[in-house]
Amino acid sequence: xxxxxxxxxxxxxxxxxxxxxxxxxxxxxxxxxxxxxxxxxxxxxxxxxxxxxxxxxxxxxxxxxxxxxxxxxxxxxxxxxxxxxxxxxxxxxxxxxxxxxxxxxxxxxxxxxxxxxxxxxxxxxxxxxxxxxxxxxxxxxxxxxxxxxxxxxxxxxxxxxxxxxxxxxxxxxxxxxxxxxxxxxxxxxxxxxxxxxxxxxxxxxxxxxxxxxxxxxxxxxxxxxxxxxxxxxxxxxxxxxxxxxxxxxxxxxxxxxxxxxxxxxxxxxxxxxxxxxxxxxxxxxxxxxxxxxxxxxxxxxxxxxxxxxxxxxxxxxxxxxxxxxxxxxxxxxxxxxxxxxxx
Numbered sequence: 570x571x572x573x574x575x576x577x578x579x580x581x582x583x584x585x586x587x588x589x590x591x592x593x594x595x596x597x598x599x600x601x602x603x604x605x606x607x608x609x610x611x612x613x614x615x616x617x618x619x620x621x622x623x624x625x626x627x628x629x630x631x632x633x634x635x636x637x638x639x640x641x642x643x644x645x646x647x648x649x650x651x652x653x654x655x656x657x658x659x660x661x662x663x664x665x666x667x668x669x670x671x672x673x674x675x676x677x678x679x680x681x682x683x684x685x686x687x688x689x690x691x692x693x694x695x696x697x698x699x700x701x702x703x704x705x706x707x708x709x710x711x712x713x714x715x716x717x718x719x720x721x722x723x724x725x726x727x728x729x730x731x732x733x734x735x736x737x738x739x740x741x742x743x744x745x746x747x748x749x750x751x752x753x754x755x756x757x758x759x760x761x762x763x764x765x766x767x768x769x770x771x772x773x774x775x776x777x778x779x780x781x782x783x784x785x786x787x788x789x790x791x792x793x794x795x796x797x798x799x800x801x802x803x804x805x806x807x808x809x810x811x812x813x814x815x816x817x818x819x820x821x822x823x824x825x826x827x828x829x830x831x832x833x834x835x836x837x838x839x840x841x842x843x844x845x846x847x848x849x850x851x852x853x854x855x856x857x858x859x860x861x862x863x864x865x866x867x868x869x870x871x872x873x874x875x876x877x878x879x880x881x882x883x884x885x886x887x888x889x890x891x892x893x894x895x896x897x898x899x900x901x902x903x904x905x906x907x908x909x910x911x912x
Contacts, residue, residue: 582741584772588690592623595646601625602641603633610636612648619699619861621646622692627769630802639797639829643693647864650694654863659700661859663896671715672708677900680728680761683708683716685747688738691769695824695865697857698734709739713747721754728759737766737773745781752785761790763822768793768800771808783815790818792851796830798842806846813847820851823889825867825875833878840879840887850889855904857894873906881909 592598598621599606623644632638660666667676672684687703689696708716720726729751736744751757766773782789791812795801812819821843825831830839840850853876856866867875876891892901 582772582775582777584766584770584775587624587626587770587772588738590625591690592625592628593621595621598623598628598645601628602631602635602638604636608636610647611645619646619692619694619696622689624690624770626771626804627691627800630799637828639835640799642829643695643796643826644691646694649864650861652863653860657858657860657863659860661697661857661896662894664698664701666896668706669719671713671717671719672706672710673716673719674706679725680730681720681723681726682730682732683736683747685709685731685733685736685744686738687734689733689735690738690766690773693765695826695856695859695862697859697862699859699861703734709743709747713750717747717750717754720751720757724756727757728761729757730761730763732763735764735766736762737764737778741777741781744778748781748785748787752787757787759790760787761792763792763794765794767791767808767812768795768805771804774808774811779811779815782812782817788818789815790820792820792822793848794823795821795839795843795848796823796826797835798838801842801846809846809848819846819848821848821889822852822854823850824854824856824865825872826856826865827867829865831867831871831875833875833882836875836879837882840883840889844887850887852892852901853889855891855893869904873904876904876906877909 592601596606599611604611621644627640631640663676664674667674669675674682674684684703684706685708687701687707720729748760751760809819823830823839830836843850855869855872856862872891876888880888891904891906893904895902
């Protein structure tokens with residue numbers, strides 16, 4: 570008897586292969602970028618609880634031989650991460666004080682945030698949740714049951730925000746299960762996703778993702794995280810087109826980072842490139858003061874001066890709101906700055 574072949578296992582999506590091939594060893598990333606490991610600024614403080622992770626496609630957008638490349642500086646662990654700085658702590662924005670069961674964080678009226686996963690495609694060194702105890706707060710456990718029960722029981726909630734980590738680190742069947750269940754809760758109106766994956770791993774935008782994003786009655790908003798125009802290459806722009814074709818709202822929130830985007834020309838180029846890609850600038854965040862990130866901070870006076878310069882060069886709809894997140898506040902805190910005059 571001729572043995573019949575076993576059914577082929579369904580192939581893993583391309584983005585999962587790309588994720589597995591990400592740089593996780595600092596020496597390999599330096600070799601790829603033709604960087605001299607003996608340079609003082611490349612001295613590495615090994616942060617075991619927050620190791621290096623950089624998708625290869627993202628690394629390809631970095632300038633080889635340039636240790637001050639703005640994309641490289643976002644991901645390279647530096648010795649300053651080990652320095653203690655006054656005013657910087659573990660829970661910079663008060664997430665843990667507002668955490669509930671099922672991975673929920675309920676800080677603002679009308680909307681609730683769900684920690685879907687602790688995984689990310691890239692480890693940004695300024696991450697405000699780099700010390701977050703994800704094992705204790707995950708919404709995807711047990712088919713999202715606890716999160717769904719809490720959301721369905723509170724009619725004041727009209728918007729659910731999927732965050733992490735990066736929610737698009739989860740498989741699409743897991744995400745679709747949650748989105749479909751949310752769609753059946755009558756008091757919900759919107760589903761928002763906070764994600765960096767379409768930017769650092771554009772392969773993530775595939776047919777499976779588009780399938781569940783494109784169905785259901787809930788309005789869907791995707792808030793991307795881009796800090797520099799060099800992150801938005803042709804591959805990323807192409808990946809975003811089908812999201813726009815579905816009628817999704819695409820917004821961007823950036824973090825103001827010293828030595829990376831803290832000048833007017835760089836912020837202008839970012840807003841203009843976002844517009845070209847169909848993304849509306851939304852927030853420019855002052856740094857969340859989490860332990861290990863003080864070397865990225867730009868002070869408020871400098872930030873306000875940058876906003877004045879930006880407003881003098883761009884139409885108002887391309888000028889993001891300058892904000893800070895403060896623990897215990899009922900919303901983001903908008904930082905006031907004076908409009909430019911005769912610049």
